[in-house]
Amino acid sequence: MDTLTVGVEEEFFLIHPATGRTVPRAEHVRTAAGLRPAVASSEVQSELLQCQVEVNTPVCLGLDEVGGHLLRLRHSLAEAAEDVGCRLAASGSAPFTPLGTPAISTSPRYRSMRVDAAQLAAEQLICGMHVHVGVPDRATGVAVLNRLRPWLPVLVAIGANSPLWDGADTQFSSWRTVVFGRWPVSGTPPPFADADDYERRAGALVDHGIIRDRGQLYWQARLSERFPTVEVRATDVQLRPDEAVLLAGLIRALVATAMAGERAGAPAPVQPPEFAAGAVWHAARYGLTNRLHDPLTGHPAKAGDVVAGLLKYTLPALREAGDERQVTSLVHRLLRDGQGADRQRAALAAGGRDGLIRLITGITATA
Template sequence: MITVGVEEEYFLVDPVTCLPVPLADAVRGAAGLEPIVDAKEVQSELLQAQIEVATPICTDLDEVGGHLLRLRHALGMAAEKNGCRIVATGTAPYRETAPVPVTKDARYLAMRSQAPQLVTEQLVNGMHVHVAVPDRATAVTVLNRIRPWLPVLVAMSANSPLWDGRDTGFASWRTVIFGRWAVSGPPPAFADVEDHDRRVQVLLDSGVISDTGQIYWQARLSDRYPTLEVRCIDVQLRADAAVMFAGIVRAMVATAIRAEETGAPFPHCPPEQLLASNWYAARHGLSDLLMDPEGRCRRAGDVLCLLLDAVTPALEEAGDVREVTSLVHRLLQQGTPADQQRRTLADGGMSALTDLLITETVSP
């Protein structure tokens, strides 16, 4: 069984105003996760109003869901003890005029010196799915095969429509914000692992990025783990939606490995097509047409069906097909979290939106 792990980022907010509050150190200390379990389960983030969790290595989706709920609940209770709440949204809907303090870490402080305005506006949260791969050469071939599908994940996961209290017109404004960094957006195609490593080294030697952690491609080879990391997904409002994406991404990787083994034709996706598809997905989510991997605009539901058809054999092999399919159907019926945020804000205003974000984040 191919193993999987998930990282999630959350905001700490005032329970009345929904403004980010810089209490990450206090909440991490109160959560009781570091001394009791594994220090890697809860981590600091770039800004002091953010906190990150990481599940252990999991073999099935029930494990993923159980760990995410456990971590969300532990941090939720720790946040309440400190007068704030955790919310799982891709952008902070509201911001103070004064910047949120940067975490006092040498790497983060260097990033602030390098790009101060980008760091100030990095109030964005993602979900990262790590899927085990046999080796780096396999990881590069998988990366090449899944990249045309990444915009579909962007559209499905959209959970960041608001910024400074206003609707941005984008379902995933986080995708736009992250796209401003030097090495970001959809990953390029590589000839092989040597080509990948050579091109990454050129970026490092240039000095534009200081380490491989600043390679913000939407999918990349992990330097810390023997995994491929898919990071184009907005953090999900509900933990079970995060489980759905863990299952889909694992199935995409398994499907790509099988395609490589059987010599299936290599997908052709020019960079300009992929960039356009990614922008369109961030703009509309599932509320309009989507570009399929061939570059054709089709109904969003039809493109999701194409994705499910492609990965169903891998889902069946992992025992995930029923759970993932039912969650995808719910997504098509209810819309994305971005749609939910917009509806709630229109119907009940800021207080209703705040209640939605706080309640759904820790909902089972």
């Protein structure tokens, strides 16, 4: 089987270098970044709030390629932010909220979201990471979504990097997951009978006014409307680019494993919606510090054992893509050093506000 393509989108905050509060300078940063030869203007996008920017890698085949693009984009955008008096920060939630209501970006779509849900839009001070994995058609994509559902809480836990909100510890590892779950169509996607069922139900949500467009299908995994990909949106933005590479490798391996299971005619896992929602909540609350629901056994287990089970489950796909050694090494380091949420808390405890700012703005670090 050919290696599946992969691409990554990362969202970042723009913060004041001394206070850590978000600042509305996205257009200034985008302009400064677009003047740099190392980054194309199409690789840097606006987000809902003017204190956020997004970068998009090209379509990649290898994880080293993904990592190279992420490092290039982070470095260029961090320099652009410094040029206009702010810093780029890699945190799933804004640790220190801005003074006043955050400014919405100027696009008509984002302004309509403010009209629909003013307070939700104002509190959308969260940044995620989206991984696109190429699939041959939408029928395959829907089959993949059905098989990914039980693994989404595990991805939430691995990628948790948003423990702080409004200057306080939420006691959640991924507060972003909780905030994002307040939109009408969010969380774990439901199971679908086939591609026609997906199209019919997604279309009905728009036709009946539940959401304005398919861009507001805020499931943690969905079919992309722009690219021939499955888009996994379950994780917070990562502190380091190699941690983003780890998640890209695991997600691609999960997609490849799901496709292999579909070809072999293996039954898709069955997970009731209420159970899926509860598993996501617990993953967001505890990250890797407690127990997780194990998709392989159907029972709670130590988080480290569940992550080890994920590696074993995806091992054939990791080997086929040539990712086994790199992904395994990064998983072992994650379990040893802790995830982003753990390190944010440690930085705040050891160095206060300044220590936390140094951590979340050291976004080009690889070790």
